[in-house]
Amino acid sequence: MFAGGSLQALNRLYYDVEPLFAGDRRLLIRYALFHTERQASGRRFSRQRDIDWLDWDSVTTDPPDLLVSSGATNTLYEAGCDVALVPHGAGHNRFTPYFEGVAGLARGQLRSDDGRLPAFLALPGPASAERLRIDCPEALPFAEITGDLCFERLRxxxxxxxxxxxxxxxxxxxxxxxxxxxxxxxxxxxxxxxxxxxxxxxxxxxxxxxxxxxxxxxxxxxxxxxxxxxxxxxxxxxxxxxxxxxxxxxxxxxxxxxxxxxxxxxxxxxxxxxxxxxxxxxxxxxxxxxxxxxxxxxxxxxxxxxxxxxxxxxxxxxxxxECFSQALAEPDPGPSRRLRAGLYRTLSLDEPAGPDPRMFPPPTPVPHWRPTSAWRAEVEIDGGDAVCRRFPSDDGRRGPGHLVADVRCLDVSARDRADAIVRHHDALSDGEAQQEGLLLLDEHPFAQVASVRTDPEALAWACADGRRFRTVCDPELADAAVSVWFAAGRPDSGEWHVNGGTVSVHRIR
Known part of the structure; x- marks a missing residue:
């Protein structure tokens, strides 16, 4: 059984430890949450991953053969079974405010009231072993420097x-x-x-x-x-x-x-x-x-x-x-092999051939994340050469340069204060682009220009003063093009070398 009391403790068990035992049908793996002031994060973690966890009272009533935890606490001994501990941070470094010693190695966390100790204590590096010798030396016979599972997977x-x-x-x-x-x-x-x-x-x-x-x-x-x-x-x-x-x-x-x-x-x-x-x-x-x-x-x-x-x-x-190798040993065989062997040994089971540790999947941004859609543009012009730098501006505050908002921007204040409105994410026909530019200007009274893409290398601009423009540029320069023209004083025509490409602007009306 895996037991934790917080998100970060369950994280290590769920992602790092459990996969090492995949495919062994002799094992029934369950999760439990023990009582802690940060249990809410553990509950949230379990719900998001559809983990069917047991409440702590069920564990103490029907104890497992082995309780594996990445959060050291003497509460674990209430289950009345062997306890194995793995770390959940980059070594054991910080004092615990509740006991004498560092978190994860303090005697008050490792030893039960009746003197029981972990049957297996995985340590990430030699520095943890030295600290264990200070904080709870009686646990040394049960400890092993396995290295750090998280660091192994990072490597x-x-x-x-x-x-x-x-x-x-x-x-x-x-x-x-x-x-x-x-x-x-x-x-x-x-x-x-x-x-x-x-x-x-x-x-x-x-x-x-x-x-x-x-x-x-x-x-x-x-x-x-x-x-x-x-x-x-x-x-x-x-x-x-x-x-x-x-x-x-x-x-x-x-x-x-x-x-x-x-x-x-x-x-x-x-x-x-x-x-x-x-x-x-x-x-x-x-x-x-x-x-x-x-x-x-x-x-x-x-x-x-x-x-x-x-x-x-x-x-x-x-x-x-050497502080890194002292905290995070990299033995051969590595942490996954050593930890797996130690847990099977504690269970008194033969260790079968098992899976190697997994690489991390590509990350997914949180649901509210969106690409930058409102920015402040600063332009430096030297004759026919220009450099445009853009800086995110989420609330439309005034600053150096001018403000640009994409039509996908959800922030009302940024759009209402923008000097330019752009629609460059896909192309519209010439006629539709001209109409779209006029509508955007009508919807954004502060804007001086609306830029709409008509094909990968062409833009249609509508200006608040009634002028219309056709602009040709490399696709990746569409956002910079309107800013360079704006900084140049909004002329009727012009050509600039911008950030390694060319922007050409011509008035058509």
């Missing part, structure tokens, strides 16, 4: 990076900035709650995308993240399913801005350039691998030049230090 899934990026709508040259936050008062989100949306607005959208991965426990402290970032989600900010999605998104990233949570540590261990915008050194022993990482990682200054810092971070060298 194996690196070959899927291109597919993960395609699933998130990223072109090969576009960089993904992943913002990750743990929970409680020293986290990135507690210190800088607006950092994801500020990064979204500060980075050129054709060169960068921003993803935000909050710890599931933030839901219990701060409320629903999708609700807080609804406007940004509908204008390009990426959030993914908190199950497997965050791991695929991490592998798709070009840099990570994090804190003392596991995601930043995993990212740095994988060689992804990582900076920290907050760090809770007070929450961990100074000799822990996580603390060592915190001292090595460059600081990200949320009040500083966001664009410049991200540019430098993406080009930075990886952090190389």
């Amino acid at each position: 194996l899934s690196t070959r899927m990076r291109r597919e993960y990026r395609r699933a998130l709508g990223l072109d090969p040259d576009r960089r993904l900035v992943l913002v990750a936050s743990t929970w409680l008062g020293r986290s990135l989100f507690a210190h800088h709650p607006s950092l994801p949306e500020r990064l979204l607005a500060a980075l050129p959208m054709d060169d960068y995308a921003v993803a935000f991965v909050p710890h599931p426990n933030i839901l219990a402290v701060h409320g629903g993240m999708e609700s807080l970032f609804r406007r940004q989600l509908e204008n390009g900010l990426i959030m993914v399913d908190p199950g497997e999605g965050w791991r695929a998104a991490l592998l798709a990233a070009d840099c990570v801005v994090g804190d003392h949570g596991s995601i930043g540590f995993y990212g740095a261990a994988l060689g992804i350039p990582t900076a920290v915008a907050a760090f809770g050194f007070e929450e961990m022993p100074p000799e822990s691998p996580l603390a060592a990482f915190g001292r090595l990682a460059p600081a990200f200054h949320a009040a500083g030049d966001l664009f410049g810092q991200i540019e430098r971070l993406c080009d930075a060298d990886p952090i190389r230090d």
Whole structure:
């Protein structure tokens, strides 16, 4: 039986551990939720995946042969059966506020009131074994350094990076900035709650995308993240399913801005350039691998030049230090083989040939996610050459440049304040495009121009002053074309070299 009390605990069991036992008909695998203050997230996880879980009273009445959990608590011993523990974070690093020691290894979590200990205790690295020697040395005979299942799957899934990026709508040259936050008062989100949306607005959208991965426990402290970032989600900010999605998104990233949570540590261990915008050194022993990482990682200054810092971070060298191997061992055979063997041994069953660990599937953005559909355009013109940079603008606030809204934009304020309205996602006939342009201008009194695609390389423009234009450009320059013409003073004709292509504008009326 697998038992957990929160989303992240069940996550490891469901995605990492259970598949290792697929096909063994000797085993009946069930799930149970034990009592915890964060049980609501575990219930939500179970409902979304149609897991038929047992309540804890049923488990204690009819105990299984083995209880496997990724959340250490002496509550598990109430079942009266053997207990096996696997970790659910990047090592054992942080103090628990309820017992003396670090979370997952404290005596108050590992030992029952009558002195029972786990029959099998999987440790991700040598640093955890050393900490166990301090916090609960009597559990050492039952412990084994298996390595970390999550890190093993991350390593194996690196070959899927291109597919993960395609699933998130990223072109090969576009960089993904992943913002990750743990929970409680020293986290990135507690210190800088607006950092994801500020990064979204500060980075050129054709060169960068921003993803935000909050710890599931933030839901219990701060409320629903999708609700807080609804406007940004509908204008390009990426959030993914908190199950497997965050791991695929991490592998798709070009840099990570994090804190003392596991995601930043995993990212740095994988060689992804990582900076920290907050760090809770007070929450961990100074000799822990996580603390060592915190001292090595460059600081990200949320009040500083966001664009410049991200540019430098993406080009930075990886952090190389033994703190990663101390926290996340990579033995041979690997974590999946060792953990599987240990659990079969605890069950006193012969271990059959089994499946290898699985790579992560491509990530799926949350339901409210939509591509950027309202942006602020800044254009630099030097004679016949022009550079256009676009920045997401979800609420229509004025700033440098001018505002452009796509007809698929759902934000009323952004559309009402836009200088230009564009319909470029597919082509209309010339006559229909001319009519559509007039209707768009009528529906958006502030707009000075409406641009409608008529074929892959041609646009029809209708202007509020009555003029009509035909514009020819490369398909990918359609959005930039209207901005360059707008910045050039809206002339009757012109030709510019823009971002490696050509835009040609001619008045037809």
